[in-house]
Amino acid sequence: MTRDVDRQESVAPVLAVRNLDKAFGGVRAISDVSFEVTDSQVTALIGPNGAGKTTVFNLITNIFPCDAGKINFLGQNLTRLSAVRIAELGLIRTFQSARVFPGMTVLENVLVGRHRLMKNHGLTQMLWLPASGVEEHRLRARAEEALDLVGLSRFRNAHATDLPMGAQKLLEVVRALMAGPRLLCLDEPAAGLNDAETQELAALLRAIRALGIPLLVVEHNMSLVMNVADRIVVLDAGAVIASGSPKEIQDNDRVIEAYLGQDADAVA
Amino acid sequence: MSEFVQICVGGVVVGSIYALIALGFSLVYRVTGAINLSQGGFSVLAALIGYTFSQTWGWPLLAAMPAAVFATVLIGIVLGYGTFVPAIERLSNSSVLMLTVGLLTMIEGFALVTWGSQPFALPPFSGEQPIVIGPIRVPTQAFWVLGAAAVVIVGLWYLVSRTRLGRGLRACAENPSAANLMGIDVPRMTLFSFGLATLIAAIAGVIVAPTTTLQFNTGSLFTISGFIAAVIGGISSFPGAIVGGIFLGLATQLATAYLSSLFSSAIALVVLLVVLVWRPTGLIQSKVTRRQDIRAEVRVSTHLVRMPSNVAWIAVPLALLLAIAVPFVVTDNGILSGIVIAGILFIALLGLDVLMGYAGQVSLGQAGFMAIGGYTSGYLAINYDISPVLGIIAGIALSVACALVLSVVTLRLRGLYLALATLAFGLLIDSFAVGLIDITGGPSGLVGIPPFSVAGFEFATPRAMYYVVLGINVLLLVALTGALRSGFGRALKAIRTDQMAAAALGVDVVRYKLVAFAISATLASLAGSMYAFFFNFLSPEMVGTSRSLELVAMLVIGGEGTLVGAISGSVLITLLPTIFQPFAIYKTLVTGGLLVLSFLYLPQGLYGAAVQFFVRYGGSRRKFLAPNPVPSKRAR
Numbered sequence: 001m002t003r004d005v006d007r008q009e010s011v012a013p014v015l016a017v018r019n020l021d022k023a024f025g026g027v028r029a030i031s032d033v034s035f036e037v038t039d040s041q042v043t044a045l046i047g048p049n050g051a052g053k054t055t056v057f058n059l060i061t062n063i064f065p066c067d068a069g070k071i072n073f074l075g076q077n078l079t080r081l082s083a084v085r086i087a088e089l090g091l092i093r094t095f096q097s098a099r100v101f102p103g104m105t106v107l108e109n110v111l112v113g114r115h116r117l118m119k120n121h122g123l124t125q126m127l128w129l130p131a132s133g134v135e136e137h138r139l140r141a142r143a144e145e146a147l148d149l150v151g152l153s154r155f156r157n158a159h160a161t162d163l164p165m166g167a168q169k170l171l172e173v174v175r176a177l178m179a180g181p182r183l184l185c186l187d188e189p190a191a192g193l194n195d196a197e198t199q200e201l202a203a204l205l206r207a208i209r210a211l212g213i214p215l216l217v218v219e220h221n222m223s224l225v226m227n228v229a230d231r232i233v234v235l236d237a238g239a240v241i242a243s244g245s246p247k248e249i250q251d252n253d254r255v256i257e258a259y260l261g262q263d264a265d266a267v268a
Numbered sequence: 269m270s271e272f273v274q275i276c277v278g279g280v281v282v283g284s285i286y287a288l289i290a291l292g293f294s295l296v297y298r299v300t301g302a303i304n305l306s307q308g309g310f311s312v313l314a315a316l317i318g319y320t321f322s323q324t325w326g327w328p329l330l331a332a333m334p335a336a337v338f339a340t341v342l343i344g345i346v347l348g349y350g351t352f353v354p355a356i357e358r359l360s361n362s363s364v365l366m367l368t369v370g371l372l373t374m375i376e377g378f379a380l381v382t383w384g385s386q387p388f389a390l391p392p393f394s395g396e397q398p399i400v401i402g403p404i405r406v407p408t409q410a411f412w413v414l415g416a417a418a419v420v421i422v423g424l425w426y427l428v429s430r431t432r433l434g435r436g437l438r439a440c441a442e443n444p445s446a447a448n449l450m451g452i453d454v455p456r457m458t459l460f461s462f463g464l465a466t467l468i469a470a471i472a473g474v475i476v477a478p479t480t481t482l483q484f485n486t487g488s489l490f491t492i493s494g495f496i497a498a499v500i501g502g503i504s505s506f507p508g509a510i511v512g513g514i515f516l517g518l519a520t521q522l523a524t525a526y527l528s529s530l531f532s533s534a535i536a537l538v539v540l541l542v543v544l545v546w547r548p549t550g551l552i553q554s555k556v557t558r559r560q561d562i563r564a565e566v567r568v569s570t571h572l573v574r575m576p577s578n579v580a581w582i583a584v585p586l587a588l589l590l591a592i593a594v595p596f597v598v599t600d601n602g603i604l605s606g607i608v609i610a611g612i613l614f615i616a617l618l619g620l621d622v623l624m625g626y627a628g629q630v631s632l633g634q635a636g637f638m639a640i641g642g643y644t645s646g647y648l649a650i651n652y653d654i655s656p657v658l659g660i661i662a663g664i665a666l667s668v669a670c671a672l673v674l675s676v677v678t679l680r681l682r683g684l685y686l687a688l689a690t691l692a693f694g695l696l697i698d699s700f701a702v703g704l705i706d707i708t709g710g711p712s713g714l715v716g717i718p719p720f721s722v723a724g725f726e727f728a729t730p731r732a733m734y735y736v737v738l739g740i741n742v743l744l745l746v747a748l749t750g751a752l753r754s755g756f757g758r759a760l761k762a763i764r765t766d767q768m769a770a771a772a773l774g775v776d777v778v779r780y781k782l783v784a785f786a787i788s789a790t791l792a793s794l795a796g797s798m799y800a801f802f803f804n805f806l807s808p809e810m811v812g813t814s815r816s817l818e819l820v821a822m823l824v825i826g827g828e829g830t831l832v833g834a835i836s837g838s839v840l841i842t843l844l845p846t847i848f849q850p851f852a853i854y855k856t857l858v859t860g861g862l863l864v865l866s867f868l869y870l871p872q873g874l875y876g877a878a879v880q881f882f883v884r885y886g887g888s889r890r891k892f893l894a895p896n897p898v899p900s901k902r903a904r
Contacts, residue, residue, distance in 0.1 A: 061772060087774035099769040101762050103829075112762045115755055116774030122756045122783065126747040136754050179773050 012075070013038050014183050014214045015060070015091070020069035022059055029055050033069070033240050035233040037183060042205060042215045044225045046249075047235035048258055053218040054096060056235070057187050061086050061093050074182060088116055090182030096191060096218075098168035100160040100175075107156040109171055110143040113178030146174050150204060166197035173204060183214050190221040202228050226250070234258065270403035275525045276518060281410045281479065283517020284417035288472035289494025290501060290509035291424060292465035298441040298504050299461035300356050302364040306347075308490025309375035310466045311473030314340040315482050316379055318474045319388050329393055337470040344466030345459065347371060351864050352462050353455050362630045363867055365687055366824065369632070369817050370863030372491060377857025379484035387481040390474075409478045416475045420468055421510060427464075428506075437461060441504075488813065492695065496540045499688060501551055511551060534699045537692045544689055545677055575879050591738055595731045604730040605802075606846035610838040611737035612798045617823055617834035618744050619791030624820075625829035626757060627784040628764030630687040633694030634792045635815035637667045639701050641793030642800035642811055643708050646717040649801075656720050660797040664790050671789035675782050694816045701808040713807030720801035733802055740798075744791070748831060760784060761829075814856075821863040827873025836874040 013036035022030040030052045037043045045053050059066045061083055071078040073091050081089075100109050118139070120132035147153040150170045155163060160171060169189055176184055189205075190198045198221060205228045208215060219225050225232060226246045233243040236258040242249060249255055289307050296304040318336035321327045327335070355367045392409040399406050428434040439447035440457045448454045473490075480486075493516065501512025516536060523535040543551065575583065598604045616634055623629050644666050645659030654662070670693075678689040701708045708714055719728040720736060727733050751757060759780050762770040771777050800806040809815075822841050827833025841859055845852040870877055 063768070083768070083771040084774060084776050084778075087772055092774075093772050095769060095772075099766050101765045101769065103765055104758070104761055108758055108761075111755075112758045112770070112775070113773055115759055115762075118755045120755070122751050125751040125754045125756050128746070128750045132750075132754060175773070 014074060015216065016070075016072040017056070017060065018070040018072070020056065020059055020071070021067045022055060022064070023067055028238060030059065030066075030238045033235070033238070035240060035243060037214055037216050038231070039214050040209065040212050041230040042209050042217060042228050044229035044232045045216065045218045045235060046220075046222075046225055046232060050237075051235040051258075052238040053235055054187055055238075057093060057185060057218060060185065061091065087179070090180065091185065092176045092179045092181035092183070093185040094172045094176050094187055094189065096187045098165065098172045098192075100163075100168050100171055102159075102161045104160055105157050106147065106152060106160050106163065106171060107140070107143055109160045110146055110175050110178055111139060113175035114139055114143070115179075117180050143178060146178055149207070150174055150200070165192040166194065169193060170197075170201070170204065173201075173208075177208065177213075181213055183216065184208065185216045185218075187218050188220060189217065190219055190224050198224055271525075274404050275521050277404065277406055277410065279518035279521035280514055281413050281517070282521060283497075283514035284413050285472050285476045285490075285513070286493050286497040286516050287510045287513025288417055288420055288468050289490055290498035290513045291420065291506060292468045293495055293498040294503060294506055294509045295424070295468070296461050296465045297498075299437050300364075300440070300458050301444075302356060302361050303368065303495070303503075304352065304462065304465060305365060305368040305491050305495065306371035306375060307465060307469045307494055308492070309372040309487035310340055310344055310469040311476070311490045312379060312482055312484070312487040313343065313375055314470035314473035315390065315477035316383050316388060316484075318477060319383075319390055319482075322390065329391070333393075333474045336474055337467065340470040340473070341463060341467050344470070345463045348459050348462035348466070351868060353459050354868060356458050357455065359867060359871070362628075362687065363871075365630065366820055367864055367867045369820065370860045370867065372487060373814075373817060373821070373856055373860030374864060375860070376485050376487055377854065377860050379487070380856055381853055383484060385484055387483045388477075389481045390477040392478040407479070409475075413475050413479070416471055420471060421506075424464075424468070424506065433460070485814070492691070492813075493536070495688065496536055496692070499685075500540060500543045508551060515551075528703075534696055534703070537696045537699070540692050541677060541689065544685060544692075576883060579882055588742070595734050601730055603843070603846055604734060606843045607839070608730050608733050608737055608802060609799070610835070610842040611734070611741060612795050612802060613819065613822065613842065614741055614835050614838045615737070615744065615798065616792040616795035616819055617826070617838055618741075618748060618831065619788035619795075620819055620823050621828065621831055621834055622748065622752070622760070622791075623784045623788035624823060625831075626752060626760040626764060627781060628760075629781060629784065630820075631690040631785075631788065632687050632813075632816050632820065633690035633692070633697075634788065634819050635796075635811045635813065636690075636694035636697035637671065637789045637792035638796030638799065638815065639697045639806075639808070639811035640667045640670060641796030642806045643701065643714060643796075644793075645797040646714050646800040646806050647707055649718050650714070650716055655722075656718070656797070656801055657722060660794060663797050664793045667789040667793035668786050671785050672782065675785050691813070691816070694813050698808055698812050701811070708806075708808070711808060713805055713810075714800070715805055717800050717804045717806065719804060720798065737798065740794070745831065752831065756780075818859060821859050825862050825866045825870075825873055827875035827877075830873065830875045830879075833873050833875025840874075 015037040017036070018034050020030055020033040021028075033052075033056060035043070035045075045056060047053050055064075058064050059069075060071055060078065062078060062081060063083060066079060069079070073086075073089060076089055078086055078089075078091070101112060104112070118135065120129070120135050124132040144153055144156065147156055150173075152163075152167060152171060152174070155167070160168070163171065169192065173186065173189060176186075186205075190201055193201060202224055205215060205217070217225070217229070229246055231243065232246055232249045234241050234249060234252070234255050241254045241258055242252045244252070289311065292307045293303065296302065314336050317339050318333050321332035321336055322329050325332075351367065351371060352364070355364050359367065392407065393412050394408045397408070399408060399411075428437060436447070436452045436457055437460070439450065439452050440454055440461075444454050447457075469490075494513070497513040497516045498509050499512070500516060501508030501510070516539070519539055520533070520536050527535070594607060595604060598607065616638060620631065620634050623631055641660070641663035644663035645654075645656060648654040648659040648662060649656060674689065674693055678686055702711050704710075719726050720733065721727060727736050752760070759770070759775045762773070762775055763777050763780055767777050796811055799810070803810070818841065822837035823834045824837070825840065826835060826837030841855070841862070844858065845855040866873060872880070
């Protein structure tokens with residue numbers, strides 16, 4: 001066991017966030033946040049409402065620029081890259097409210113996911129070159145397979161926004177998977193799911209880990225997190241208050257305090 | 269010096285009118301988040317009704333004008349209730365913008381039918397004798413304009429900031445959903461703001477009428493000037509509207525006096541582009557910024573129009589055969605020419621559909637690229653005897669260059685601002701077409717363009733040209749279908765509905781927008797060249813802003829995002845006036861009306877409706893149009 005941990009420590013992390021800072025106006029939303037995501041592991045980012053979890057996500061994918069700090073992804077500093085460049089490096093994220101593309105079928109939504117890895121672009125498609133046809137054909141087969149994996153293939157020609165919330169959430173994860181992520185970041189994948197759907201999501205997350213894709217998950221649902229995560233990072237009021245295995249986090253006093261609160265005068 | 273002061277007084281007077289119209293824009297924008305481009309139409313309508321009341325029916329001016337304002341507001345409320353209010357509830361903001369373009373077109377069409385195309389002028393309210401202050405002569409009407417502007421501004425300020433109704437309006441501006449929950453009747457507030465804006469526009473119209481001449485289509489000019497003023501000042505700020513209006517009035521008057529009247533609109537547009545790029549939110553920042561409306565995301569086009577593939581296998585060859593047979597069936601040269609024109613416009617529509625229907629970028633300036641293409645190839649053919657094909661290529665090169673410059677300038681702009689920038693671009697090209705007489709022949713047009721020819725073979729007859737245009741369209745359709753059914757089309761559609769999510773998947777949003785814009789410019793330019801070769805003549809109004817708006821109408825009526833759909837819009841609008849000659853005068857009115865109606869009742873256009881009909885009744889067993897039997901439990 002110890003040897004195992006040692007080996008992990010020596011391997012460079014997939015994502016290393018160092019001393020991240022962000023203020024909105026006068027409010028310090030994120031202060032001095034550091035954590036790592038290790039290969040082939042599920043890392044969960046948890047914390048009470050307003051702790052800054054989604055903000056960390058948005059800083060990593062540069063939807064807002066951070067004020068200070070370093071975000072290192074596979075040896076590349078992300079802080080100055082555009083959202084598109086970050087995706088091109090293989091860091092793929094989903095959104096809190098499932099953002100499937102309206103006006104497209106379920107299958108097309110999944111196909112968009114593959115976009116960054118397509119070899120044939122506009123011109124070859126315009127000329128109907130065989131290569132682009134072959135690629136398109138393969139892509140469709142692959143997308144149908146992926147939909148099959150989560151049981152959505154029956155709805156492949158349905159309008160994506162007609163799916164119930166749970167299915168849209170799964171669709172978004174599948175779409176992100178199609179992008180061939182080297183790190184998959186999921187923002188509250190279980191929000192809006194019922195218990196049965198959450199269990200299926202847990203199975204999907206384990207399957208993704210089994211594929212060797214590291215995951216960073218922001219999540220509220222504790223049972224899901226405790227079930228799936230290998231490592232947990234706890235945020236409160238924009239700062240990391242604890243990190244460790246699910247067991248360690250469950251026993252951590254500061255985490256319990258952050259979630260359950262404590263008498264005002266007991267807080268030193 | 270006195271001349272300068274004189275010009276400045278004139279500028280302030282004109283600027284007050286712009287400011288009034290701009291106030292209407294700000295008001296509707298703040299309450300609903302949509303831009304109402306019909307504004308200027310109501311101004312002209314009020315002035316023309318006032319003309320009928322006072323000059324034709326002989327009412328005294330001071331009775332006729334309020335009556336005209338009242339009548340216009342009534343019309344405005346009816347139109348608003350029937351079109352704008354339902355549109356706000358179900359359409360995206362850019363669709364609402366285009367719907368109001370339809371309203372503007374309708375009002376202009378109505379004015380054309382009722383008052384004809386001659387210009388009108390009203391006498392000043394208090395005599396022709398100007399008031400002399402030292403060396404400066406001020407026409408009395410100027411005092412009416414300034415007075416009316418002051419009254420409207422104070423009244424509006426009082427209404428919005430001091431009354432209960434105003435509080436309701438402000439609540440809608442802050443957050444419509446929350447306002448609704450608080451018991452504010454949002455549709456009523458929408459209608460109220462629309463009516464109030466109409467009132468302001470109508471007052472501006474009657475008060476300005478004596479200082480200028482009005483025609484049925486002066487409305488778009490008012491709309492555009494007022495809108496430019498609103499954007500320069502800051503679209504969601506009332507003081508901004510006033511500052512912007514007066515600034516614009518002064519700038520254009522001074523430019524006209526000291527530079528050239530031909531380029532005064534060009535200067536206004538350059539000012540606009542500079543402001544848009546330098547400060548997209550305008551000179552004066554509003555304290556209340558309108559929130560990103562959640563509905564805006566929900567209301568983006570959500571219908572799926574797909575021709576079932578089994579139907580397509582029969583329909584495509586059938587359509588091709590029919591198209592080839594057309595010149596044998598249609599023997600009337602006039603009608604065949606109409607069909608050729610529809611086909612040429614369809615070239616531009618294909619490009620517009622890539623840009624608007626797929627990538628979701630509204631362009632109100634496509635005719636600008638048509639003008640560049642048409643004038644470039646025409647000029648080269650006449651003066652340097654350059655072959656049409658080379659001329660077309662030169663036109664395309666110039667158009668794409670302009671498109672790239674324009675998109676670099678407008679890259680940061682989205683939605684409504686992009687629509688505005690393209691509109692400004694179209695107007696700019698228009699003013700060059702009128703102003704650069706040596707190259708374009710000015711308002712009377714470029715004469716003597718040779719017919720289209722390839723390697724010495726001339727396509728001079730409508731029939732020959734028909735096959736050329738058909739060939740181009742078939743090639744384009746094949747190429748675009750290839751790209752749009754695969755990755756390219758998916759990337760565009762993803763950008764259309766959710767740029768952030770598209771970027772997060774590695775779809776290069778900027779690049780695809782540029783490519784879509786370049787494609788639309790290329791095809792518009794090609795269409796413009798073919799248009800010039802077909803008519804052997806090109807004048808500014810053939811490729812002016814009304815053409816841009818007509819293209820949008822054709823696309824929407826035919827069906828956005830369907831590629832082939834636009835042909836039905838193009839044929840309908842081009843051929844109806846040709847076939848029913850005596851009704852040609854109704855063309856503008858009908859175009860506007862159809863545009864409004866299809867936004868409200870046929871959002872997927874004629875083509876979409878036809879496909880839907882096929883799918884439902886055509887015996888196709890598979891459902892292609894968004895089936896919804898989605899159980900909550902997944903089957904495994």
